[in-house]
Amino acid sequence: MNLEKVVFGFFTILACTLNFGFFIGEIGTVEFHHPGELFAAIVVNLVALVLKFGDRTHIGATHLATSLVSCLQLIAGALVWTWSAHVAKVDMTPATMATIVSLSGGALLANLVSIVLLVGETLRSSR
């Protein structure tokens, strides 16, 4: 067992599960999507991104790309939320919530690709 692989797999999967947790639920319903979960998803995704730095293989580059996509999408969602809550100063509408959640849905897709890569790599190494 390799500790690096455990940590790497842990953060990759946690990034995906937190993202999924935020994403799941009626898309326009404000109560179903907690800001804390989005925050956690962003933090864990950033950690996963940094963990993927410095791997020069092809699969490493694809891993890094998926993480970049998910981080960008989640941060975009957080920015939309911040804008509507603090700059526009309006109550959260279902339309805004739907925008945020659909952005996180895109991030979820990228995270799923990341997990597919992780599983594929694990199966290929067969050790």
Added chain:
Amino acid sequence: MGDVLFLVLRRLRAPLIALLVVYAVSIAGLVSIPGLDADGRPWRMSFFHAFYVMSYTATTIGFGEIPYPFTDAQRLWVTATIYLSVIGWAYALGSVFALSRDPTFRAATARSLFERRVAGLREPYVVVCGYGRSGAAIAAALDAQGVRVVVVDPDAEKVAAIAVQAFAVAPLALAADARRPEVLRAAGIAKPECRAVLALTADDEANQTIAIGTHVLDPTTLVIARVADPVVHANLAEFGGVQVINPYQTFAANVGLAFAAPAVLQLEEWLTGTPGGARPEPLALPRGHWVLAGYGRFGRPLAAALTAAGLPWRAFDPRFEPPDEAEDRVHACGGTEEGLREAGIERAVGVIAGTDSDTVNLAVVKMARRVRPDLAVIVRQNRAYNRAVIDAADPTVTFVQAELMVHEVLQSLTTPLLERFLELARRDGARIAQEACLRLEGALGTGVPWMWAFDCDPSQPGIRQAFEDPARPLRIGELRRDPRDPSVALSAVPLLLARGAGRTAGPAPPPALGRLLGSGALRGRERPGNVLDRSGVGTSRFGRHDDVALPDDSIALAPGDRLLFAGARGVEAVQRRFLLDPTPIGFVRTGVEPARSWVFRRIAARARTR
């Protein structure tokens, strides 16, 4: 670039994650701890505000407690986060600074910067491998001619010193071992802008490796290697495609020439001098008994040159070991005075102070002159800083390796045809040299002329038409008329006609490049025909060429022929019009300015048929 980025990212993974965790924990705490708003109602900080507060707190900017004054619970937490985040930042910044001082990282950055700059070079440049005395002198000379220089030397201190030296355009320099192919590639030897690679390290083996490596990586690149060892010299001559300069043998060949054909040597010195300078006086070395101090790699070729000139000589060298073909002429004694006496200084006409110590050489000159004040003296100067003392001894000839290398390298870079002409003159004896001196004096006077090559490149617009009519060939005399006024002769003397051997039109290089580096073979990127090989180690390469020395005006030119001209300043630019502009050749032939536009050409053609 990729290397450096990956190195940074890999090394900064831990500090970045530490920062992320510190921020995440702090923000989570701020969001979850309840506060009170301005009216005393319970209030929770949003993620946005928490991130804002953390951003200015962690960076020690400290804007205060916003949007509402904190409760004590919040203050407790913020106190903890201040220490946490300062530690996090200190760790991250410390890692960044440590990385920037890291030798591996600095080498990688320097290498990547160098590679990017070399890749970005869009002008002709010369790669100098080995930045010793010769390398530095050649780099400075090339820089003075406006040619970019790329330097590779394993010594980081020498490379660092380049930054503080006076260059018009600072060379791109890398501290690396040029024997490694990836270093050669990084130095851009395979780029089309690379005009030549000079292997000038102190080590013959290294020069051989660099020369062969370069030739294998890109056979079209001109490679010039300095080699002193006859075995390595023979290897490279065998290998082919590499110009070898052996400074000791070149010098010995010149001394031999001074005995055998002083006129040829004078012509050589005259034509290779600085344009505009005065014609050098013929070097008069007396014939008679010569004494050599030092019988090593400098003394041996000189002794051979003396033998070839039919002159008696004796040598002494403390390091001489008897099983040698010249053992009856070399004394292995240590004392300078004793050595000079043993070698017969009383009956000598000249002395050669050729040891590898400047002090010993000066002592030899001093003692020899005490016995015979009227001696001819040849001195080898080993260290650049000893120039003043060597000059003060007033020798007849001084050998300075770096100066000789600069001279030879520049000559083969700028006018390789001149070397071919001089080789012909050397082989011919005095006839060509005397004839050339007569013609040059008659047309140009005794100053050092400007030299250039005229390339009958059929892809040039001016020359293409001149070769269209086989019944009316282009003659050399036509290129010696002023394209603006055919009744005026250009002050240019053709020295050599190099037949093109049916060279088809290759990719024509832009003329500006040729002007930067003289012109000629370097411009066309074909392998140069000349090898600076006067030692006879390699086979002579000049048999292949149908070179004509001092061609007559009536000789007809063929596409691909190249002409070496000596002439007055600025004549090259005037003559270049024959290449660049389609009308001057017709004008010179007929005296009538040919019609340029299609309509007027048709009218002229119709007028002719009528």
